[in-house]
Amino acid sequence: MNPSSAYSTPISALITASGAAGVSVVRVSGEGVLELGDRLVQATVRKPSLRAAGTFFHASVVHPLTGERIDDAVFLVYRAPHSYTGEDTLEIQGHGGSVPSRRLLEAVLAAGARLAEPGEFTKRAFLNGRLDLTQAEAVCDFIQSKTDRAAHVARAQMDGALGQRVGALYEQMMEICAEVEHLLDFDENEMPGTFLERTAERLCGIITELEQLAATWNEGHLLRDGALVVISGRPNAGKSSLLNALLGRNRAIVHDEPGTTRDVIEEGYALNGVPLRLVDTAGLRETGDAVEQEGILRARNVMAQADLNLLLVDQSQPCCKAALCELETLRQRRVLVVWTKCDLPFGGETMCLPEGIPQTRLSVKTGEGLAQLKEKMAMLLGLEAEPHDRPVVSSRHLAELRLAVEQGRAAGEAVTGGADRLVIAAGALREAAEALGRIVGRVYSDDLLNLIFSRFCVGK
Numbered sequence: 001m002n003p004s005s006a007y008s009t010p011i012s013a014l015i016t017a018s019g020a021a022g023v024s025v026v027r028v029s030g031e032g033v034l035e036l037g038d039r040l041v042q043a044t045v046r047k048p049s050l051r052a053a054g055t056f057f058h059a060s061v062v063h064p065l066t067g068e069r070i071d072d073a074v075f076l077v078y079r080a081p082h083s084y085t086g087e088d089t090l091e092i093q094g095h096g097g098s099v100p101s102r103r104l105l106e107a108v109l110a111a112g113a114r115l116a117e118p119g120e121f122t123k124r125a126f127l128n129g130r131l132d133l134t135q136a137e138a139v140c141d142f143i144q145s146k147t148d149r150a151a152h153v154a155r156a157q158m159d160g161a162l163g164q165r166v167g168a169l170y171e172q173m174m175e176i177c178a179e180v181e182h183l184l185d186f187d188e189n190e191m192p193g194t195f196l197e198r199t200a201e202r203l204c205g206i207i208t209e210l211e212q213l214a215a216t217w218n219e220g221h222l223l224r225d226g227a228l229v230v231i232s233g234r235p236n237a238g239k240s241s242l243l244n245a246l247l248g249r250n251r252a253i254v255h256d257e258p259g260t261t262r263d264v265i266e267e268g269y270a271l272n273g274v275p276l277r278l279v280d281t282a283g284l285r286e287t288g289d290a291v292e293q294e295g296i297l298r299a300r301n302v303m304a305q306a307d308l309n310l311l312l313v314d315q316s317q318p319c320c321k322a323a324l325c326e327l328e329t330l331r332q333r334r335v336l337v338v339w340t341k342c343d344l345p346f347g348g349e350t351m352c353l354p355e356g357i358p359q360t361r362l363s364v365k366t367g368e369g370l371a372q373l374k375e376k377m378a379m380l381l382g383l384e385a386e387p388h389d390r391p392v393v394s395s396r397h398l399a400e401l402r403l404a405v406e407q408g409r410a411a412g413e414a415v416t417g418g419a420d421r422l423v424i425a426a427g428a429l430r431e432a433a434e435a436l437g438r439i440v441g442r443v444y445s446d447d448l449l450n451l452i453f454s455r456f457c458v459g460k
Contacts, residue, residue, distance in 0.1 A: 010036055011120055012113035014101050015459040021096030026105050027459070028113050029089040029121060037075065037090045039064040039111045048090060053079035061094065061104060064111040070103050071095055085121050086128030119456025123449060126441060133441030133452065134163040137394065140456050141224060149273025150223040153392055162391035163440050165213070170436040172206055173408070177429035180415075180422055196415050203412040207405055213393055214401040218382055219274075220392035222307070226268070226275035227381050230303050233312035238340035241364040242312065243267065243280040271374060272383045279306075300329075308380055309335045310373075315361075316344035327357065334380050338362050338373065396452075400435040407432035 010030035016023065028036060037048035041059045051057065055077050061070040073094040083089040094104045109115060119140070126136045138157035145151040157163070176199060183195070231239045247267055265280040281299035303309055309330050327335065336358050343363040353359055360376050362369035393401065407428045414425035437443035 010113040011116040011124075012105065012108045013116040013121070013459040014105050015091075015121075016096070016101070018098050018101055019096075020098075023093050024096045024101035024104065026092045026094070026101070026108055027089065027121065028092070028108055029083065029085045029087050029124065030113070031087065033088045033090050033113070034077065034079075036108075036112045037077075037092075040092070040107060041075070048075055048077055051077045053077060053082060061092065061107060063107045070107050071100055073104070081128065081130075084130070085124040086130045087124060116458060117453075118458050119453030119460060122456060122460055123453045126449075132160070132163040132167065133444065134166065134397075134439060135160060136441075137396075137452060138162075139460065143457070143460065144224075146226065146268070146275040147223075147270045147273045150275065152273075153220075153223055157391060162213075162393065162397075165209075165391055166397075166436055166439045167442075169206055169209060170433060170440065170442060172202070173404070173429060173433040173436060176202060176411075177426060177433055180426045180429060183419075184422055184426065196419070200412050200415045203408055203415070207408045207412070210401050210405050210408065213391065214398055214405070216390065216392040217395070217398045220394055220397075222274050222381065222383070223392065224394065226277050227271075227307040228277045228279065228302070228305060229269075229308045229310065229377065229381075230279045230281060230299075230306040231310045231312065232281050232299060232303050233340075234314070237312040237314045238362075238364055239280050239312055240265075242310070242338070242340070242362070243278055245364045245367075245370060246278060271381075272378050274381070274383050303330065307334060308377060310338050310377075311335055312338045312340050314341050315339040315346055316341045327354065336360065336373075336376055336380060340364070342368060397439050400439050404432040404435040407435065 010028055010033045012026060012028040014024060015027045016025045018024075034047075034049040034051075040061050041047065042062055045059045046057070056074055058072070058074055061073050062068065063070055071094040073092050076091040076093070078084075078089040078091070080087050092104065092108070094100060122131070122136050122139050125131045126133060131139075135158050138154045142151060142154035142158060145154055179195075180199070231242055233239055243265065246269055267278050269276045269278045279302055281302065311327065311330065327337070337353060337360075339359065339361045341363060342361040343366050358376060358380065360369060360373050362373055364370070411425045411428035411432065414421040414428060434443050438448065
């Protein structure tokens with residue numbers, strides 16, 4: 001699909017953060033943008049439209065309507081297709097600060113540009129063939145990355161790690177689809193003898209690759225959204241102490257008085273390069289205190305949403321059995337039982353955990369078991385120790401991959417059912433190919449693009 005005229009209209013935005021800074025940069029991109037730049041410099045200066053691609057020059061910026069001198073700036077000239085958007089582009093580097101950058105942008109808009117929508121520069125890069133849709137999405141992931149590992153994976157996908165793989169599978173699916181549709185014009189007796197068997201085998205290989213890609217969703221979800229890890233247990237089990245130990249600072253109040261924590265406390269933490277949302281909760285017990293009851297209700301709500309529940313049990317107290325009753329509500333979710341205060345004499349009942357429930361021992365006071373706790377958390381969350389260049393998929397990708405697998409299997413069943421079911425196979429193959437096409441942007445709609453680029457900031 002060719003970009004519409006609306007996408008070639010010059011757009012502009014401040015592409016650096018607003019506020020106190022040494023430099024602010026305004027980007028202008030679109031048809032006629034260099035001529036637009038001519039109206040921003042004094043008549044005695046050689047105009048941007050007369051300059052070669054890749055050049056830069058210093059000039060005073062003047063307001064095109066009032067002639068007021070706005071700022072001294074450096075102009076950078078890009079000519080299509082060698083720019084971020086694939087269009088003629090001008091970048092103007094002026095002084096930083098909220099007011100100078102606003103005045104500079106207002107002058108550019110007065111010269112004939114309109115304010116860019118969120119992600120519109122990257123949308124134009126996609127529409128002009130500079131990026132596929134997975135690379136465009138990775139730009140947003142890269143900007144929003146919270147850890148080095150998340151940035152590493154996003155950078156790999158900006159380089160095409162996911163798009164190239166899905167694009168290859170799309171081409172294979174389209175090739176099979178074309179072959180099947182071609183054979184619909186022939187009699188059954190004219191069909192190559194092993195065609196159906198070879199086609200079913202090829203589809204099986206494609207489906208296996210699609211399922212492998214779909215299996216990376218959990219890691220992609222954790223890298224983009226972070227894992228919700230909830231620290232729960234009875235009062236004085238050591239929940240706030242554990243939060244402080246993991247963070248390396250005193251974030252939560254620790255006191256011997258039960259019920260000190262009455263609300264959920266959330267903090268960011270990185271484990272193996274993956275962002276975690278660590279949540280300390282109110283102690284779980286029966287109480288007549290209305291405020292504490294509300295805290296316990298909030299604790300149970302966040303426990304129900306957790307990617308991992310750390311259920312803390314004070315092994316020095318005789319109430320271990322009661323504390324482990326919480327396992328009944330958490331059995332269907334990832335849960336790790338943490339026996340705390342293991343530096344103290346054992347004071348509870350000997351307990352055997354239900355089969356399959358992982359456990360570990362810990363003393364926040366001495367640090368014993370803290371490293372093992374982190375290892376078990378990483379294992380239960382499915383986190384590898386080191387980053388890698390394997391592509392990981394988003395929720396959008398996962399939905400399309402599942403559809404492609406479903407339709408691919410339907411096509412395989414139709415093919416193995418005989419030549420008289422090739423029409424069914426062709427329809428399923430077309431659906432599978434289109435699902436893969438939507439991942440990389442070979443097939444798209446305005447609604448899909450609006451959904452994706454609405455996540456972006458203005459200026460990118």
